[in-house]
Structures are given as structure tokens and as C-alpha cells.
Amino acid sequence: MLLGKKRKLGRRVEDIKIGENLKLTEKIEDKDLLLYLGLTNDSNPLYIQHDFASQTTFEKPVVPNIMLTGILTSAISKYIPGPGSYITSQQLNFLKPVYHYATVDFTLEVVEVDIVHNRVVVRVEGIDEQGVIVVQGQITANPPQTIE
Structure with missing residues (x-):
């Protein structure tokens, strides 16, 4: 139970249909980056140090790709299929870096429903403020099953 x-x-799985979709918008804030870095102990200076990042082809600090992955997997857990889902695989391509304070529009769409194996495949995509695709791929999840 969550907080009682x-x-x-x-x-x-029987209640999910191909074509169902969800759109959500996330703004990447400093607090999100700091929580991620504290939780993972990932000290890559590319994520937080402007002087370091300015020496790279990125020119400024970038958002860790695993944070974008977390937004997508969280949407699976919250909405499609929802609480009790278990992610079994993910194939994601990060096509362009996302920078601090970016706003990304994410779209999730059910593209496959396999009732026999209790599995759904969700196509995912993230588009930045310039309309450029920054992440795309698919996530496979088992919707929740109850004990009979």
C-alpha cells in the first residue's frame, strides 16, 4: 500500500485496445535532475557542469537519458496499462540531446495486445519545443493480473 x-x-489485458494513446508534457527542472543524480550517484559532469559541457559538442549540460526513460516507464505504471504493470522490455533511441529546462511532449500508443501472453506493446515518442523527436521506441509490459 502507498501511504496507507x-x-x-x-x-x-482484455480491456486494452490497439490504438489507445496518451499524451503528456514534462518540463525538466533542476530539482528533477538533482534528485536523479543524488539517487543514482551518477557524477557525470556532462549533466550538471556548464564549464565542462561547454568543452563538448553538446555545449551545455544535458538531461540524462535514463531520466527520459523514467518518465516513459512511469507513464506505463500510471496509465497504460496502469498500476500493477510489469515492464518486460524496452527499446529506446535517443535521437537528440535534451537540455535543462526543456519541455518534452510524450506520446504513448498501444500497438499490440497479446491476450494469451498477457502482454502489450506501447510505441513511445518524445518531441521537444522545436518539434524535434528526441526519443522514440517501444516498451513491452505485462498488465496486472489478479489472483483468482
Whole structure:
């Protein structure tokens, strides 16, 4: 239980249809970056040091790709299929760096539903403020199953 309240399970595989989609917008803030870096102990200066990043082809600090992955996997856990889902694979391509304070529009769309194997495949994409695709790929998840 989360903070003492009972959570409702996400949808079962039988209740999910191909073509379902979700759009969400995330703004990458300093607090998010600092939480990630503190949690993972990832001290890559490319993520936080302007003087370091200015010496690279990126020119300024970039958002760790695993943070973008976290936004996408969190959307799977929260919405499609929802609470109780278990991610079994992900194939993501990071096509362009995302910089601090960026706003990214994410789209998730169900492209495959396999009732026999209790599996859904969700196509994912993230587009920055300039309309450029920064991440795309797919995530496979098992929707929640209840004990009979």
C-alpha cells in the first residue's frame, strides 16, 4: 500500500485496445535532475557542469537519458496499462540531446495486445519545443493480473 491507501489495479489485458494513446508534457527542472543524480550517484559532469559541457559538442549540460526513460516507464505504471504493470522490455533511441529546462511532449500508443501472453506493446515518442523527436521506441509490459 502507498501511504496507507489501497491502490486500484490498472486495466487487464482484455480491456486494452490497439490504438489507445496518451499524451503528456514534462518540463525538466533542476530539482528533477538533482534528485536523479543524488539517487543514482551518477557524477557525470556532462549533466550538471556548464564549464565542462561547454568543452563538448553538446555545449551545455544535458538531461540524462535514463531520466527520459523514467518518465516513459512511469507513464506505463500510471496509465497504460496502469498500476500493477510489469515492464518486460524496452527499446529506446535517443535521437537528440535534451537540455535543462526543456519541455518534452510524450506520446504513448498501444500497438499490440497479446491476450494469451498477457502482454502489450506501447510505441513511445518524445518531441521537444522545436518539434524535434528526441526519443522514440517501444516498451513491452505485462498488465496486472489478479489472483483468482
